[in-house]
Amino acid sequence: MQQILQRLLSEEDFVSEQALADDLGISKRTVQRELDGTAGALASYGLQLQRKKKAGLKLIGPADGKEKLTANLQTASAMDFTDKHNRRRYLLFEILRDRTPKKLFYYSQLLGVSEATAASDLESLTPWLQKNNLAVLKKQGYGVVLTGSEKDYREAMRRFISETTSAEDVKELHADHEALSQAVMNVTDKGIYKLLNSHTIQRVYAVLKELHEERITHFTDAAKIGLVIHIAIAIERVASGQLQEEPSVPPSVPDDEDSALARRILKGMENEFHLSMPAIEVSYLLLHIKGAKIRYSGSSWQGPDGLDESALLGIIDAMIDAFDPQYAYDLRCDDEFIRGLFVHLQPTIVRLKHHLNIINPLLDDIQQEYASIFQKARRAADVLARALDTTVSEEEIGYLTIHFGAALERLKGKKAFTRKVVIGIVCASGFGLARLMMTRLQNKLPSHVELHTYGKDDLTESVLQETDFFISTLPLQIPGADVLRTSPLITGSELQHILGKIDTYSHIRKAPDLVTPSGETFLSALDRTHLLAREMAGLLRHYQQFTVPASSTFAQVVHTLATAATKDEEDTAHLFDAIIRRERLNSQIFPDQGFALLHCRTQTIRQSLFYTCVPDGPAFEDDYFKGIATVLLLIMPEDEYRQVHTDVLGFISSSLVNDDAFYQAILGHDPEKIRCHLQRILKTYFESALSL
Structure with a gap:
């Protein structure tokens, strides 16, 4: 096309198509085909291609338009075909642009290389084309032609456009429609690598804008550009009549919101372009919609369409x-990470399965x-x-x-959360040696460290509560206190131990002073904090998952769990009976949820416990289990801390319904994952209970 236009620009009179063909060493039909669709491009220069029967072709228009076109053609023709990468990229562009058979000689002349080199260049494109299930067919007497399905061919065109797009064309997008429209134009207008008509792009974008589809507003900017390119390719393929043969019966299309959206979009395009789009286009467009990358708002947590x-x-x-x-x-x-990746992978899997770029x-x-x-x-x-x-x-x-x-x-x-760390330096009197050690340390420790000196007899309950850890030259035996014993001069290795402890404590939040609205005393608040901490630590520490034969009866499963929770046969029997009695009151087998929730209160244990039990097959075979594959046991001791046990275990139970990630972990039978989510749930409850 460049050579034809340059030839016409050099002539003042008409030039016949045959003369152009002879000058350029191509067929008359190739001249006609190359000039098809140039009207829009020439119009941007104020030029027209005038045809006159028997006389031929002539470019008409203002002189400055011809000068501008000449300059641009010279720039475009400056591609260095001695560069193998550029030459092969251009060859790929050519075989995608025009799928009619061509002689090898045509490509050798186009690239200015020998036929052997042209053949080698075509062969080098095989790996790229294979990714889209395409191939170059070479047939004696027939020429060279690109083969493959229409769907794969279109996806290859989209991929080529994506690969020849500068990152800047998309990276600097803004939210306003005009900027996005311009970006779409930039993506497809790549000089010689121009596969789509710019006017078609503009019209497609205008139709989508008029449809006001909410689903499309959730697409990322890159996904919107991809949608416009996809539709433009489809329209130009249908309009040109170049569609490759496809199955007479198109694939079945599900009856869902995405399918309805695809049909509405195609109807809008048919009205705009006065075309009748084949039924297969709904399937093509539906794949693109389902594979489109969407903006993640952090709220979606639903199962992927068509995926387990x-x-x-x-x-x-x-x-x-x-x-x-x-x-x-x-x-x-990290619940936010799991949810975000879950949402991201839904369209990703659609794209990967169907080789969408x-x-x-x-x-x-x-x-x-x-x-x-x-x-x-x-x-x-x-x-x-x-x-x-x-x-x-x-x-x-x-x-x-x-x-x-x-x-x-x-x-x-x-x-990275950092708080003040309080360190107590202890010696016999709290004055001499302790003061010396504090002086040595002050310039070697971070600024968020607070140092105090104490004598051995100064370590009151209040001091213990306020201090994170102690440094001492004396052997101290203080229950609950963290003591690091050092030499009086504090060696280099001892300093590193101190710095390590500071780093640990600075990232651990301290519980605030607890004063309840009901007037609960500070001491009783501390007692409750201690009880909660002990309760939760015990649940995490003792959690286990048991695997039993799938053929186990309900009673056998209960006996397995009761045995694990108790220390002797008598206690096992008591706990077994308590669980059975509770089950008889109101069955806790939930087949629609996929699990059984067994629980009771008993004097046979001293610590609340949470266990899971799963079969060694797909599900329990005993009819009583109704096909479930997970049994949960939640039991609490019968003592004076009943309310604490009830609140904590009740929160775990409610999380089975309210926390989908925890629910999925339970059904997934992965003990480590269950313990991870259990820790997260208990941490949430602890922070809420203490108003942290």
């Missing part, structure tokens, strides 16, 4: 382990600024790739890096 929720949570769990075992526990306890304008920055996290995210992506039997692109890995990186930043933020 527990399987997806299992994949996330394995991805966390692969990312970094050192942070696995903390990441599993995505633009990640931040990829280069992510790879440079967060190189180590990106490599760890690659390991997590390998888990996803194996689960779906596909490959995960670097663009997708970049988005995973953002999710994992944000979680790590939150983790650092939590650990």
Whole structure:
């Protein structure tokens, strides 16, 4: 096209199509095809292509327009085809742009290389094309042509446009519609790499804007651009009549909100472009909508459409382990991270299963600024790739890096909390040696450290409550106190121990003075704090999961749990009877929830306990269990602290309903994950009970 336009610009008179073909060494049909669709591009220069029967073609318009076009054509023609990468990229553009058969000679002339080099360049494109299930067919006497399904061909076009898009075209987007519209134009207008008509892009965007679809407003800017490009490709393919043969019966389309949206969009496009879109276009567009990346508001926590929720949570769990075992526990306890990744992976899996590409304008920055996290995210992506039997692109890995990186930043933020640390320095009198040690330490410790000196007999209950830990030259035996014994001169290694303790205590929040509205005394508030702490620590420390044969009866399962909770046969029998009696009052088997919740209050134990019991098969076979696969036991001692036990265990029970992450962990039968969520739940209750 460039050569044809340059030839027409050099002539004042008409030039026949045959003369142009002979001059350029191409067919007359190629001249006609190359000039199809140039009207819009020429109009931007104020020029027109005038056709006159028998005379040929002529460019008409103002001189300054011709000068501007000449200058731009010279710039575009400056591509260095001696550069192998540029040459092969342009060749890929050419075979995507025009799928009609071409002789190898055509490509060798186009690129200014030998036919052998052109053949080698075509061969080098195989790996790129294979990712979209496309191939170059070479047939003697027929020429070279790109083969593959219409769906794969369109996705290859989208991928090529994405790869030739500068990050700046998308990165600097603003929320206003005009900026987004301009970005769409920038994405598709890449000089010689221009696969779509700019006017088509503008009209598609205008139709989408007029539809006012709320679902589309939740798409990220890159996803909106991808949607416009997808529709523009479809319209130009249908309008040109170049559609490749597709199945006579299109794939079935589910009856859901996304499908209804796809139909509304296509109806709007049919009205705008006066086209009849084939039924298969609904399926193509639906895939794009379901694979579109959405803005995560932090509120969505629903099962993925068409995917098994527990399987997806299992994949996330394995991805966390692969990312970094050192942070696995903390990441599993980060509810915001789990929810965010859960929402992100829903469209991601659709894209990966159907080989849909995505633009990640931040990829280069992510790879440079967060190189180590990106490599760890690659390991997590390998888990996803194996689960779906596909490959995960670097663009997708970049988005995973953002999710994992944000979680790590939150983790650092939590650990970055720093408070004042109070240290007591103890010697026999609290004056001589202790003062000397304090003087030595003052210039070596952080500014948020407060030092006090005490004699051995000065360590009152009040001092113990106010002090985080003590440094002493004497052997001190003080129940509940943290004492670090050092030499009077404090050696280098002892200083490091002190600094380590300061770092630990500075990140642990201190409980505030507790004064209740009912006038509860400080001492009684402390007692309640102690009781809660002991209760929760015991629950976490004693939690276990038991695996029994799937053929076990209800009574056998209860006996297993009662045995684990007690120390002798008599207590086991008492607890067994208590659980059975409670069950007979009102059955706690919940088949619709997938678990049984057994509980009772008993004098046979001294500590509240929480256990889970699961079968060694898919579910318990005993009819009484009604097909469930998880049994939970919550039991509390019968003593004077009844209300504390009731409140804590009641909060755990309610979390089975209110906390989906905890519920999924219970059904997932992973003891470590259950303990992680149990700790999170108990921490939430503790902070709430003490108003922290």
